[in-house]
Amino acid sequence: MTFNPKAIPLQEFKLLPENLEGLHVLEFGNKGNKNGLYRNDYVSAGVASYHCVDINGQDGAIPVDLRSESAADQIREASGMDSFDLITNFGMSEHIPVQRTFYKCIHELADVGTRIVHWTPAARKFREHGNQGSIWHAEENFFDALSFHNEYTIERKSEIYDKRILNTRLRIDEKTDFVWNEDFDSLFWYNELWLKSPWGEHYRRTKDKRVFETIE
Numbered sequence: 260m261t262f263n264p265k266a267i268p269l270q271e272f273k274l275l276p277e278n279l280e281g282l283h284v285l286e287f288g289n290k291g292n293k294n295g296l297y298r299n300d301y302v303s304a305g306v307a308s309y310h311c312v313d314i315n316g317q318d319g320a321i322p323v324d325l326r327s328e329s330a331a332d333q334i335r336e337a338s339g340m341d342s343f344d345l346i347t348n349f350g351m352s353e354h355i356p357v358q359r360t361f362y363k364c365i366h367e368l369a370d371v372g373t374r375i376v377h378w379t380p381a382a383r384k385f386r387e388h389g390n391q392g393s394i395w396h397a398e399e400n401f402f403d404a405l406s407f408h409n410e411y412t413i414e415r416k417s418e419i420y421d422k423r424i425l426n427t428r429l430r431i432d433e434k435t436d437f438v439w440n441e442d443f444d445s446l447f448w449y450n451e452l453w454l455k456s457p458w459g460e461h462y463r464r465t466k467d468k469r470v471f472e473t474i475e
Contacts, residue, residue, distance in 0.1 A: 262279070262300075262303070262304045264300040264304075265294050265295055265299070265300055265303075266290075266291060266292055266294040266295040266296060266297050266299060266300050267290075267297050267300045268292075270420055270421075271349055271378055272300075274376045274378065274415060274426055274427075274428050275345070275347075275376060275428075276345065276374055279301060279304040279305060279306050279345070280304065280305035280306070281305065281306070281307050282306050282307060282344040282345050283306070283307050283308045283340060283342075283343045283344045283345070284301050284306045284308065284309045284310070284343060284344070284345045284346075284347070285310050285311070285312070285334070285338070285340075285343040285345070285346045285347070285368060286298075286301075286309070286310070286311040286312070286346075286347045286349070287311070287312050287313075287325075287346070287347065287348045287349075287351035287352070287361075287365075288311065288312075288313050288320075288348075288349060288350060288351040289311050289313040289315065289317050289318040289319070289320040290311070290349055290350075291318065296318055297311075297349075298311065298318065298319070306345075308338075308340065310334075310337075310338045310340065310343075312325070312334055313351075321333075321334055321337040321338060323337075324474060325355045325357075325360060325361050325364060326355065326356060326357045326360050326472070326473055326474050327360060327473070327474050327475065328360060328363075328473055328474070328475060329475065330360060330361075330363075330364040331363075331364045331367035331368050334364070334368060335368070341370075342368055342369060342370035342373065343368055343369070343373060344372065344373060344374070345373070345374050345375075345376070346365055346368060346369060346373060346374070346375045346376070347375075347376045347378075348365070348375070348376065348377045348378065348379065349376070349378045350378060350379065351379075352377065352379045352395070352397075353379050353380050353388070353393040353394060353395055353396060353397075353450075354391075354392050354393060354394065355394075355395075356394060356395075356470050356471045357471060357472070357473055358395055358443070358444070358447060359439045359443070359444075359473075360473050362405065362437075362439070363437045363439065366409060366437040367437065369431045369434075370431060370434060371431055371432065371433065371434055372430070372431065372432075373430070373431045374414065374428060374429070374430050374431075375411070375428070375429045375430075375431070376426075376427075376428050376429075377402060377425070377426060377427050377428075377429070378420075378424060378425075378426045379396070379397055379424070379425055379426075380393055380396040380397070380423060380424060380425070380450075381396060381397065381398075381399060381419050381423055381424065381425040382396045382397060382398045382399070382447070382448035383396065383448050384396065384419075384422065384423035384424075385423040385424065386450060386452055387452065388450070388452075389450040389451065389452025389453040389454075389455065389456065389459075390452055390453075390455050390456055391456060392453050392456040392457070392458050392459065393450055393452075393453055394449065394450055394453045395447040395448070395449065395450070396447065396448045396450055397425050397446060397447055397448075398446040398447065398448065399417060399419065399425060400417075400446065401417075401425075401443070401446040401447070402417045402425070402427045402429070403417060404440065404442075404443065404446060405443070406429055408438040408440050409435060409437065409438050410432070410433055410435050411429040411430065411431060411432075412429065412430040412431075412432050413427065413428075413429055413430075414428045414429065414430050415427055415428040
């Protein structure tokens, strides 16, 4: 099926499976731009279902705090879906204070055959994105390490786009228990500029270190 997206930028669209028709899609972030919502492109491409997750609850997003250990269960309950064929992280992960719970949530919502697309700032790159609340930027070898310990197949190896965006596409061939190696936390760079964002200003004002803790 030939499809030309209106809202999804071409460089992101190229990371998606060639044929989206009939897929059940979960998008992290209610993504959109001046050309419209990503949702509309997926629907036009013939997906079987589309859901997105964003704590702001806008544009029909499921409002879930992704620091939660039960995030996957909350998404299942709200969407009526046990798992998804395609899960996308186009610029969402870097905004979550707890990286482990975010990647755990994705793993738990994937099944054999699921493809997972990641598009996130690379460590020490795209520093100015901190002003929009970007906290954690992944080291270039993070997705290789994550894939090794969780037995993901790397369909598109990790690459740096525009000298600042780390991207990859992974596939689940065998469902295993999620593994977060003790060294994974060291594979993220902390962007202090996030403190200038509205969320960061609240953190500075309240000194509430629970921002970086998991919740039930």
